[in-house]
Amino acid sequence: MDSRISPLPVDQAPVVSDQPKPNGWRNPRGEPSLSGVFGSIRTKSSGSLLRKLVAFLGPGYLVAVGYMDPGNWATSLAGGSKFGYALLTVALLSNLMAIVLQSLCARLGVGAGRDLAQACRDAYPRWVSWPLWLSAEIAITATDLAEVIGTAIGLNLLFGIPLELGVIITALDVFLVLALQAFGFRWIEAFVVALLGVIAACFAIQIAMADPDWGAVIRGFAPTTQILTEPGMLYLALGIIGATVMPHNLYLHSGLVQTRGYGSSVAEKREAIKLATIDSTLALCFALTINASILILAAATFHHAGQTDVAELDQAHAFLAPLLGSTLAPTLFGVALLCCGLNSTITATLAGQIVMEGFIRFKIAPWMRRMVTRMIAIVPAVVVTIWYGEKGTGQLLILSQVVLSLQLPFAVVPLVMFTASRAKMGEFVAPRWLTAIALLIAAIIIVLNAKLVLDFVLGS
Template identity: 70%
Template sequence: MSPNAWRSTSETPSLSEVFRSIAVPIGASPFRRFLAFIGPGYLVAVGYMDPGNWATSLAGGAKFGYALLFVALLSNIMAILLQSLCARLAIASGRDLAQACRDAYPKWVSVPLWVFAEAAIIATDLAEVIGTAIGLNLLFGIPLEIGVFITAADVFLILLLQNKGFRWVEAFVIALLALIAGCFIVQIAMADPDWAAVIAGFAPTTEIVTNPEMLYLALGIIGATVMPHNLYLHSGIVQTRAYGADPAGRRQALRLATWDSTIALMLALGINAAILILAAATFHTTGNTEIVEIDKAHALLSPLLGGSLAPTLFGISLLACGLNATLTATMAGQIVMEGFIRFRISPVMRRLITRVLAIAPAIAVILIYGSAESGKLLILSQVVLSFQLPFAIVPLVMFTASRDKMGDLVAPRWLTALCSLIAATIIVLNLNLLYSVFTGGF
């Protein structure tokens, strides 16, 4: 790296309490070294299947059948490419994305980027508040108004796991992901979808762009899948591994970290696709095309699939998704705050502040409009996230394309070109949606 590539020569690491806390065995077999890297990718994958994904995937499957499976696949490919850039940035520069933005840009640029990143995390947490509260309601009958306040108690779970070590956090997340996957395997088997139509759904259709309502849901799926806070999160937690600082050690770390996130995101694609397939096979085929509320979907599963097992598994997996997303959003919030403004507070305090900011709009909507509008609020939060994406993606692509900043680990031109195309696609889709909204097309 050029000595003038960054304004400062070094950075205080994000999440300093777990920085390089996980040893990577020297001289061990490639498989054992890979095992040491398993973890960050699954924390990142959590953001690609949080309660916000449920709302958009359920609505998309119910309304348009299997057609939006292509969007789920496309957004997952986007995610894999972008997350590989996050790992590259962290390993090459020793900085997370927030630190890189603060170090590379003047304050009049970095401060708005910080505000946008915080807004994205609040939108993410809003989805988690509503989704977890709905899960508590479905399983235990707790009213949503009370459930949103109970969700604030998850700070104690975060404190307990982080005190035990970062590997405990990763193990908890992976265990819940396995539970979620198991629940959906059973539900898909009960729904018995048309597999030929499922395969056809992964092919693109021009209606996604020409139909404003389908475009709105497609943007919601992209916003729920390629989440801005995940870009900050991954570039921070990759540095929990004590990989070699020499060129060979960093190249191996980049390769293993990329495999970790790619495999984890393929699992996320499977779960996202399962939600959409379940909605298409259960609701769309029976004429229930207006499913936007998670609780409504839960209520219909029993009469449509028979028995109580499917709705129970639905509620368990939703609650597990909410708990998982809680952990990762908190860490992303810490990385963003510490990286952009060098302000360090305890994870518990950070969680409480973010949760209060998310609880306020959730309570307002539930009290004024009732629980029926909570699903629409979930989808709106995901579209907000989609609008925030360019402000995280563009700096990430620019940094990783710079040899001065990245040295020998500069991104290949083909990867930069693809990620630039991703950024341009998202911006064009957003502009198209805005035009549809303001011209009355939606």
């Protein structure tokens, strides 16, 4: 060894890799996302595309859970009952936005080897990354609030448990997550997919009972300027966007794709990005089906019957039986709602872990992390439930989704900037056409949010 060169101390040693690292990051990555399951799921290096894809299926469906959580139900029910099928175009637009953004998450996670939280930490100084961390925590808390209320309402509808008690019971769902983690990450994915199947079956039966006007459904997917001019429609449209393109999902997906052991070569990573993108796209198409089903059900039953102010989940449950002439419909509604709440619990726990460890490198036991965030969500839910009753919970659900929408730019803009940077992504930089579309999506979100704030300030 050249005597002029001295070895670096261990804590300053460069990260060893099989290939050159892009030099656009301020800091080395450090420990990977979800280190306990990092690269733990084997993938297929040969065989047909279908065989390879099967090993990658899973993360997309965990992400899709966030696009059909109880908060989404509230906004879709309110939109369908008040405006009929008109907001289906917003559901479609939101889903297309989600597909593009989640593909960038997969690219960032595989190509840069960082989740979005780590990328923000490694790219920005603390005076930038710490506010972004707080924004992400606010988004997760808003998500958790929707889960608390939705799960409590589901328990109330199915078993008659009072909302106040149901809200407290939801704190115990942390043990469900811990039990599943003990069996391995594939068990978590299997549990989520099974519950998604139950939700889909419940809505398929309810839609068949409602017998909607399918011509009006198809026309509802067509774009319309009515959203910008109709009083109250923009508020609900933003709520749907906030409930569909959720900030915590961007952090979640960029971490979950790294649970696959896809190899370290450029070719292997390119294929991993492709397969992970297919996985998330298929899962989000499934999520669109569920979201559209909720809105179609509300339009075909409540709007059709002249009940245009249904925004609470318990209202929907009570009105379904007389409108559809069957006691089975409200039971299916309650079952689907409870399944959504349980599923969202799992994904919010994982997202919280990724955000906290990624931004500030602070490790905390998953059960403690879950209890802290759940307690933060339980307090406002209990206060609103006791003070305002069941009606207040529905309004709180919609408000939580608008809060999520307002947090979106703080996650979307860094994601687009990172994946468009060749210095940070190297050979895995996003193509220009994809970056252009993502920039347009970010601009749409920011403009809509600005109009929402302006309308709120002006009292319109």
